Amino acid sequence: MAISRRTFLGSLGATIGVTTTGALTKAYGAANKHFKGYPESSGVLHDVTLCIGCRKCEKACNTVNGLPQPETPFEDLNILDKKRRTQAYEYTVVNQFQAKEAKEKVFVKKQCNHCLEPACASACFVKALKKTPAGPVVYDADLCVGCRYCMVACPFEIPAYEYDKVLTPRVTKCTMCAPRLKEGKLPGCVEACPREALIFGKRESLLKIARARIQKYPEKYVDHVYGEHEMGGTSWLYLSGQPFATIGMREDLGTTSAPELTSGPLSAVPIVVGLWPVLLTGVYAISKRKDKIAEEEKNEAVKAARVQSNEEMNQKIEKLREKMTKEKTAAINFEVKKALEDSEEKGKQEE
Numbered sequence: 001m002a003i004s005r006r007t008f009l010g011s012l013g014a015t016i017g018v019t020t021t022g023a024l025t026k027a028y029g030a031a032n033k034h035f036k037g038y039p040e041s042s043g044v045l046h047d048v049t050l051c052i053g054c055r056k057c058e059k060a061c062n063t064v065n066g067l068p069q070p071e072t073p074f075e076d077l078n079i080l081d082k083k084r085r086t087q088a089y090e091y092t093v094v095n096q097f098q099a100k101e102a103k104e105k106v107f108v109k110k111q112c113n114h115c116l117e118p119a120c121a122s123a124c125f126v127k128a129l130k131k132t133p134a135g136p137v138v139y140d141a142d143l144c145v146g147c148r149y150c151m152v153a154c155p156f157e158i159p160a161y162e163y164d165k166v167l168t169p170r171v172t173k174c175t176m177c178a179p180r181l182k183e184g185k186l187p188g189c190v191e192a193c194p195r196e197a198l199i200f201g202k203r204e205s206l207l208k209i210a211r212a213r214i215q216k217y218p219e220k221y222v223d224h225v226y227g228e229h230e231m232g233g234t235s236w237l238y239l240s241g242q243p244f245a246t247i248g249m250r251e252d253l254g255t256t257s258a259p260e261l262t263s264g265p266l267s268a269v270p271i272v273v274g275l276w277p278v279l280l281t282g283v284y285a286i287s288k289r290k291d292k293i294a295e296e297e298k299n300e301a302v303k304a305a306r307v308q309s310n311e312e313m314n315q316k317i318e319k320l321r322e323k324m325t326k327e328k329t330a331a332i333n334f335e336v337k338k339a340l341e342d343s344e345e346k347g348k349q350e351e
Contacts, residue, residue: 037116037117037203038131038134038135039204041133042176042235043203043206044187044189044190044199044235045201045206045210045239046109046237046238046239047196047198047213047238048106048107048108049241050197051106051109052107053077053096053105054077055074055080056192057092057109057188057189057198058090059074060192061091062074063188064177064188068089070090080094080095080107083095084110085110086110086111086158086160089172091173091174094107094108095110097246099246099247109189110156110248111158111174111189112137112159112173112175113156113227114131114135114136114174114176114234115131115137115231115233115234115235116235117131117232117257118131119153119258120137120151122258123152123153127143128141128171129150129171134178134182135176135181135235136175136177136178136235137173137176139171139172139173141170144171146169156250158173159171159172160172176236177189186200187200203237207237213239221239222239222240222243222244225239226240229255230253230255231253231254231256231257231258
């Protein structure tokens, strides 16, 4: 007998009380606790005034991460004429800007900013993305369920998705070369920069360097270190001679971190995620039950068809037998009649 919608919902409600507690241990939401960052974490200071748009950082990133070669060679600087964002196989890009009052073009490197409290990690209920004490925000493909909430959550539009990989897609982004940092090496882009527009070091030290440059050259820099407080602070910091809004950087983010903004809505995520296994199990059970019933109905139909076919065949055989019997009887009668007629005719001739 097929399971009814009422029965399924009743079973679902009864099962929730048993399974939700265990399921919650594997789902995570945002917390209400404010995190001010790891005191010894590292970061990168990008001095936009020193960048010449050579794209050597892009090439280095491509090499150290073993990414496919792009269609446009790194030596071709014409690509700077169009605005780009990071893609599945481009963890960093350099964009070109020119403010109306500025005579020279400005080049800005874009990549993951490695927030102190990442919006991507806050939105990830399975903790596939997390902030490390060393500074980088890293990703674990084995935990990822492919929901792509991180892509929606990121205010800097950084995480990308491998749409071309049907079976094993990943979320991709800059990791600040976390594997290289563990080996005591610099991030690939920092090492490749010919103008030292990128400086790697402890975040607190980088902030001191940035403030010192602003104080020494007030006419050269905007009096602000981008990333010091934006979205609760980032590990990637910026110095600029132009207003940040004119070089493609958001100035509407405020200083509140993502977890603080999302602690209310995301606090329900563990509950929702905890119900999913129950719901999907119920749906699966209904689906399997439906398939079983369909199979049974098909077998019954085949059986009935066979019975009907056998009955029809027996009827046809019986009719054929009756027809053959009648024809045989008629033939015998004909032969008997003919024999009698021949015998009578012969008797007349003998007389």
